[in-house]
Amino acid sequence: MAMWIQAQQLQGEALHQMQALYGQHFPIEVRHYLAQWIESQLWDSVELDNPAEEAKAKRLLDNLVAELQRKAQLQGGEDGFLLKIKLGHYANQLKSTYDRCPLELVRCIKHILQSEQRLVQEATNASCGSGGQAMDSLSQRHQQINQAFEELRLATQETENELRKLQHSQEYFIIQYQENLRIQAQLSSLSSLPPAERTQRETTLQSKRATVEAWLTREASTLQKYRLDLSEQHQKTLTLLRKQQTLILDEELIQWKRRQQLAGNGGPHEGGLDVLQSWCEKLADLIWQNRQQIRRCEHLTQQLPLPGPMEELLSKLNADITDIISALVTSTFIIEKQPPQVLKTQTKFAATVRLLVGGKLNVHMNPPQVKAVIVSEQQAKALLKNESTHSESSGEILNNNCVMEYHQATGTLSAHFRNMSLKRIKRSDRRGAESVTEEKFTVLFESQFSVGGNELVFHVKTLSLPVVVIVHGSQDNNATATVLWDNAFAEPGRVPFIVPDKVLWPQLCEALDMKYKAEMHSGRGLSEDNLVFLAQKAFTNSSNNPEDYRNMTISWAQFNRESLPGRNFTFWQWFDGVVELMKKHLKPHWNDGAILGFVNKHQAQDMLLSKPNGTFLLRFSDSEIGGITIAWVAENPNKPGERLVWNLLPYTTKDFSIRSLADRISDLNHLLFLYPDRPKDEVFAKYYTPPLSKAVDGYVKPQIKQVVPEFTTPNPEPSGGTPTFMDQTASPSVNHPNNFGVYPSMSDTMLDADEDFDLDDTMDVARHVEELLRRPMANQWSSQQS
Template identity: 50%
Template sequence: MALWTKIQQLPPGSLQQIYSDRDIFPIEVRHYLAQYIEEKFWSDIEPQVDNPQHEQYIAGLVNSLIAEIENKAAVVSDSEYFLTKLKLVEAAKQLRIRYGSSPIQLFTLIRDRLAAEMRLVQAAGSDNLAGLPNLMISNNGAEVLQKVNILRSRTQGTAEDLRIMESELESFALQYHECTKISASLQQMISQPNAQQQATAAKLQKRKEILEQNLNQKLAGLMQMRLALGEKLKETYQLLAQLQTQVLDEELIKWKRDQQLSGNGATFNSNLDTIQEWCESLAELIWLNRQQTKEVERLKSRLQVDYPPVVADVLPQLVQEFTQLLSTLVTSTFIIEKQPPQVMKTNTRFTATVRLLVGGKLNVHMTPPQVKVTIISESQANMLLKSDKLGKSGETSGEILNNSGTMEYQQNTRQLSVSFRNMQLKKIKRAEKKGTESVMDEKFSLLFQSQFSVGGGELMFQVWTLSLPVVVIVHGNQEPHAWATVTWDNAFSEPGRVPFAVPDKVPWNKVAETLSLKFRAATGRGLTEDNLRFLAEKAFRGNYNENTNSMLTWAQFCKEPLSDRNFTFWEWFYAIMKLTREHLRGPWVDGAIMGFVRKRQAEELLSSCLCGTFLLRFSDSELGGITIAWGSDTGEVFSLQPFTSKDFAIRSLADRISDLNHLLYLYPDIQKDLPFGKYYTPYQDNPPSTNNGYVRPQLVTQIPPGFTGHSYPNTPQHTLMQSPDPSRDTPSVASSYAGSVATTVNTHLGSNSNMDYLDQLEDLNLDNFDIMGYKS
């Protein structure tokens, strides 16, 4: 609760900016659960609606938070804190009603509150930040806030100067009017002279001279005030331009880059709400200073005087510069908050969210704008960036269903955005291929366009933004190569590039970092230095020198097949990552799978170990395969034919290891039940019958006799054999592996007759089983 401790040291009333009496997440909850909230909600997770793991984690977190509130309310003293108790009970009730079906919204709300608290502490001074986590707030946050405060103070100062100038102008107008009346009276007296009027005329003439002298002084003062005000506004413009450059070209560009890297698995702690606050402050300040500049121009027209030739009038140009600054801010803050999928399959639903960061501040939501989505090719994206227009009247490269929507304003978050939840790519128009190019190398982008006015129609804006590169596929087998294209682009694209240019070769250490990020995001644990060294040797086809940072080419990465193989490096890596994510995540995260080790190295490691020691390594010869290697009492090392996803869909890795009694120790000397026991499927003596009345069989993995390295008198040796993948009749590399895996079908029917047994198996309708020479 370090953050809450710091918050309580701020001046009274600071938290009124964040919490209110009618808040659905009251300050009492924040206070009584301070430690719990900071520990649980300062997480690395950036909630993603389409990520089931995030949804499950966040739902559990929100439910536990509500339970904590209820528990805290139960222990609060009725006599001393009765109102607080009621507040906590009501808060728990309302949170459950409002966010029970949408926990991600509550998770985001709480994180936004924590971020707002951090900004308050940060704005109070750097001394207050000791011991606080540097999360969601940019290192430049305090500097930006300080500059915003300075500019706000300057804007208030020029507003006061403008008020004084207008007051002086009104005084000048009154005196000028009086002087005009005196001049008219004198003119009349001169035309009708008499002795009595001569004395009056002399007084009036004296009065006129004094007024004219005062008017000249006031006019000079007004001109000086206008010049000084113009210089102040010019300086404010320069400061605003510098701050806007920092926010847009540094902070927002960094956010976009982090968003792109998150597509490769990098942690994405989005600070978009903070950036929106900065942009809203910029929009407000630019608009106010633009209005002040126009007002000074209007006052000048009332004076009806011109500057001396030696003095430059900066104000007319300054109005244009403020307008251009606002235009840049508006067009730059029309962003894609949630990117569409970068590997997009035709006729498959996908989502995206677009947000205008300054929409609320400029009251764009008063007339909600429409947003249209189209898909364009790489060449069309180039044309758009060069001329700000698409050729041939908005030509596109495909047809998207449900591609228009209206931006909506959320009052509680002050966000103007539109979420496209049911888009679908129906058609795609591809360019002609050159050389070795394939459809999975071709990049497209989604173009989001809108238009709206601000200032009551005073300014009209046409805005657009491009998504990250998208690869369009029509079949699942195109997915691995498509992800190679996307991964390379996300990792190695450079700022300000021509769409969608990427380097043809990059240093291996950058590739290694990317591979580890991808693997960690998919499986829960990244790659070690040994893993990456193994991958380098494979990617460079054995020509890797770790003392030099070799350059890996795009062709080596995903175009050229590996030595003596019919698949590429990326295809091999992608298949391993997919297998681990879907079937091996737990043991991999626990460190029970060595994985990235060559067959010869595995044999060297096991040859000196106790009989029955084994390790798991990813197959070099079979895509998405993992094999078990074990040592025998003769020193010989055997490798089991690789298991694939199809095998693990039948029986898990842990259960298969449990079945094989000759496997005793996970390398180097860990009793196998320790790492794998928690993943075993509980054994059922009386398996339940299925709905159709048949008894469900239990499959038990075995290997043929003679490959265990020693015998076990109590181990049943059945002749019922099955390959891990029923579609394979023979091992893929027969000389490398210890035959087929045998799978015992245990039906618990109690018959001793071979023919009865065959009949029972036939009743079980088990296809692809070779039963004692008969084919079922």
């Protein structure tokens, strides 16, 4: 309700804009009486382009109607009678309007709330500015644009007034001209009169004719001056229009597209499109008004030709204003929702295109159809250079035609492609070491429509962000690298789809941090220490000083073409493996600060040896993609008094799909403190799986437990019971008696103390234990007894 209270304080143009948001599609009374309820609902959780969300939207509609009906019933007394009837009527009206299309109600309310928030924010910023406080650059820019619109409105109103004066003057001129012709006709008819009367009448008529002709001569000169002055005023207005359009299209819209591109890497959502549409609609309205004025000037000139350069001036003005409106229409045909940039064949995908001036130019009166085709990088270059007028395709997209729909509640004209699928792709010859996951395509959307009763016909096209086409999920990792590099380092106005081969390391750090924070859904991104660790990995450097990497450049080959030294994977493949592991299984622990992650084995050793036995930390594996290991400090079983740092074989996504990290840590009683000194239960207890319930129908449920043999010892057996394990943290030296048969003794080294991991010489204890638990217990006992 706080937003509605602020919205009611708006004044002037802002108040008018706020009131214009409401109408038959959503009455302002509903907003007023249900303000608190409306603002408390999760409208943004509904995906408008997803038909599966219709049920959620239907529940919101039903709840809204029920809330209105409840509000109506609460009205009592003489004053409340009419309100009760009115609210009940609105409940029925909304039900009948949106029952078959509940997503449109959500679209409408989202648009209203976003617009109110924008208007309130702009009003707040303006008041702060008038109070002498500095406004941020965004508010200053918006204020500059709004001031320019006010200047254009006044200039357009002035030329309209001058045009009406010119029209009135010209009409009076024509009347006087007709009067002059009548006088001449009267003079010609005097020959039939007697001489005396003819002379008297001729003198009077000639005097009158001389007066009229003198007036016509002066007025013709005045009309010509009016016309020239008006054309100069129009020229000034066109200059202002072009300047304003350049600011909106070449700066604001380009910045929005850049934000949209960075959103593909996890950047902030590219909001603000409704603001851009409002500006573009104002431009369209002003341009169209000026164009109509210029055409009326042309009509007046044709109606009364006068000597002078007016025809040429008006012809140039007409051509200029047509160029301006053509640039506006073609530039505002945009992709609101981009297709996925990693596009898998035979997989459904969606996209939305929008014409920002469609509603203002009444394009929806004859809804245009939009077609989507996929084109290669070379074809995209040819299209932008106008070397190709027809749309060659590099593949076949199913369901690639869609009619643009007008949403009255939001005033948007858009086409929602909901069920496209790339059936096949035609690849070009690759260059050098380039792989299929480095080849870029783009989805071309095109349409044709007319405005002003077929007066102007527009053929519009727009290209999606680059897409990489894959045919198998195993290619997703490398395709994502291509997309991330392109999104992060593409320059505005580039030739498709050129990107630099090398970038500064801090630039890449910014892109990696953006990606990481987005996947974690948290403000906790990559710290400076994390980035130093990544720099050491990327450059095989041991320096711990961030300044040493600030001016270093990293190439695309170093990023995702060449394998890291001694490994069979690239820098990106390792990093992406970490991101996938964290996103799927460990996100809460990262956000809690429980995972250090970006620490190498030697750093972990130095950190842990200064802490008490049982202190542990979690770090990402250097040797395995998407692996995380537990390192802890304990005594050396072979040399009493000596302390070692142990590293458990890395866990992967497969392991955590069987048993969670928290439960695995809970199983290992020799792990006591999370580095530096936090009791492990304090950190992980809230994620432990609750104990299993008691036996049901005579069956006991089995339970998977993680065991590290070197750190376990058997408990005394209860009479008639099954042998059990107890973790032994005081001494890592464990002897397995021969009569202990649940877990056979193992001579292989399962833990790695201080030395580097060798995957060929180690084994995953947890997996082995889980495998044993799946075997029938009776068979193991019988084999031991035999």
